[in-house]
Amino acid sequence: MADKRIYIFDTTLRDGEQTPGVSLGADDKLEIARALAKLKVDVIEAGFPVASPGDFAAVRKVATQIKGPVIAALARASRNDIHEAYEALKYAEQPLIHTFLATSDIHMEYKLKMTRAQVLSHISEAVRYARTLVDEVEFSAEDASRSNWDFLCMAYSQAIAAGATVINVPDTVGYMVPEEFAKLIVYLRENITDVDSVRMSVHCHDDLGMAVANSLAGIGAGALQIETAMNGLGERAGNAALEEVVMALATRKDYFGCVTGLDTQQIYRTSRLVSTLSGILTPPNKAIVGDNAFAHESGIHQHGVLNNVETYEIMRPESIGIKKSRLVLGKHSGRHAFEERLQELGYQCSEERIHELFMKFKELADRKKTIFDEDLEALITEKTTEIYEKFRLLSHQVISGNEAMATATVRIETDHGIIEKACAGSGPLDALFNAIAASMNQDIVLKDFQLKAVTSGEDALGEALVRVERDGRIYSGRGISTDIIESSAKAYLQAVNKLCAASGTVAANVGVN
Incomplete structure (x- = not known):
């Protein structure tokens, strides 16, 4: 039987930016979006256009310049939000409007102050309007994991009837455990009308440290899309980490029977870029992309690895794009060699930007004996808005x-x-x-x-x-x-x-x- 294709929806630029202390400018978002496109994620959620003029401009910039992935924008279930999302997205090669409304009793009573009937009506109106603007519409039931399961089925059925092409099941506050979340996905798949006509997605937060485990449990129960953020960035404790989800599926393909379309060799570079531009350092013991992820200190471990790397490494560092630092340029290197090395590292810069970076490189070369790839990347990502x-x-x-x-x-x-x-x-x-x-x-x-x-x-x-x-x-x-x-x-x-x-x-x- 053929492997199941899993779609990766990346929300680094939207939910990831909601990490306290993170504020990405339009140029920063574009730089990360380019890296995500090179990584070959299926969907890039570029932002929440109605939130601010800056976010609107950033979404439009990404939508206009990034080709390949679907470009999504978030909108509450209101006509104004959806219109703003469309205006920001309308030049995208493949636009998707992602609209949401809470469905849990606690949210309906204390935040929305709406009845269940009103919520269902808003869902239908919002999705129907979004479908008049774009071909792809995703509906999320905020706080789905704490919602009444039967009412949740009604909400998703309404969204599908109104034209949703993707339905997303968020564990908004990271409340569920994997076995429970899997049961929820199975229940939804068995009780939502026309569920097989859409793609089911999961969006899990890490409040109890189970975002990746819950996401994988959702896939095992029949979901086809996982919403992730690079390095696990996001509200409070963050989202399911893209690198962990993708490498779990790749490394344990024998168990999950799933594949993604990602170029995993771009993971490490993308992780470093996001860490640099967000200002959030990656912990050394972070799975997959931490400095210690492929380090072995124990003498027993070192002996085993020297004899056969598979004794303690279940994946190769090269599989995520880690390679040994090497001397690439020196103080006598010319601009042509410098520009060529930037291209090899995956950076696309304007002539003006290359000239600016080359001057900085020359200054650094006068102060530093050896210039490594990491030094060049640090120079590139040092720019400020x-x-x-x-x-x-x-x-x-x-x-x-x-x-x-x-x-x-x-x-x-x-x-x-x-x-x-x-x-x-x-x-x-x-x-x-x-x-x-x-x-x-x-x-x-x-x-x-x-x-x-x-x-x-x-x-x-x-x-x-x-x-x-x-x-x-x-x-x-x-x-x-x-x-x-x-x-x-x-x-x-x-x-x-x-x-x-x-x-x-x-x-x-x-x-x-």
Whole structure:
């Protein structure tokens, strides 16, 4: 019997962006969408157009420029939302409107304040209207896992009758366990009218750590599509991780009897890109894409792997695109070789962008003996959206020692002049961050700071990730440099810039000298 084809619906750009502290600009979304298209996911959910003008613009940019996958946009079950989704999607090669409405009693009573009859009516109206605009419509029953099963069957039957082509079963709050979720899928398949005329999808959250297990249980029970996010990003504890779902199906094909259309060798590169642009570091023990996923420290394990890799590796690192770092370019390399290497790494850049990157590469080559692929990727993904560059670091100086309080001085350029501030701190980075915050005249809380080497060696690029908070909102920043103080300053300033941009702060408010 032929293997069952499973569709991968990726929601990194929509649900993944709802991760606290993650805010992707239109260019960031386009960069990730290109990687997802190269990965060959079936559907890219590009965003929630009605949420903001920025999200609308980002969805339209992805819909216009990305070819191959279906491009989806989320819309509540309202005519206005659906119209906005269509306007953002209408230039897509294959557009899909994804509309949703809650069906659990707790949501209907406390959030929607609607009766079951009203909910069914809204579902029919929304799906029917969406089908007048596009050929592909997906309906999701929000909080399906806590809904009455018979009412859920009625809701999906209404959606199918109105023209839905995909029905999605979300475990919105990550409540179910695999055996229970499988029973739900079986029940739905047995009791929804005309269920075989549509594709059934599952969308599982990880609140109890079972998003991937529940998704795979749903496939085992007859679903044909899994909704995932790269690196498991998403609301609260996140979504089912694309890399885990796909590699589980590939590695245990003997058990699941399923195949996807993905090019798994693009997984690692896509994971790194998403981690970099989202500002969310991948834990070293993360399945599939973590730094330790293919590392062996135990002597017994090492001995086994040296004799036969299958003793402790159930998949090869090459299967997800991991290869040994190698020297690719040096300070004497020309632009042609540089551009060719970017293409080999899978990046498509404009002439202007290539020129900008080449200048940065030359600067790095003067400071670093060996340039690895990871260094080039770090340079490529270091770019920031224009809105985040209202304040630019001109210079910094830090004085620190074990017998004196650390002090830092920064000079920051704005559109209205130069700001210069000096502050003390409990250490060099604390002093530096205090000086930047003082320059912005902002009350900022540092929530998280992480620093790691991009590659090996004493002259390795240092990658700093900073997360700051104000008024309950989190903003992230990233910086790279061979100088870890400089990379930390860049990361902190980028995070604060995002904060200022979101709150409308202008240079006039920060005391320009």
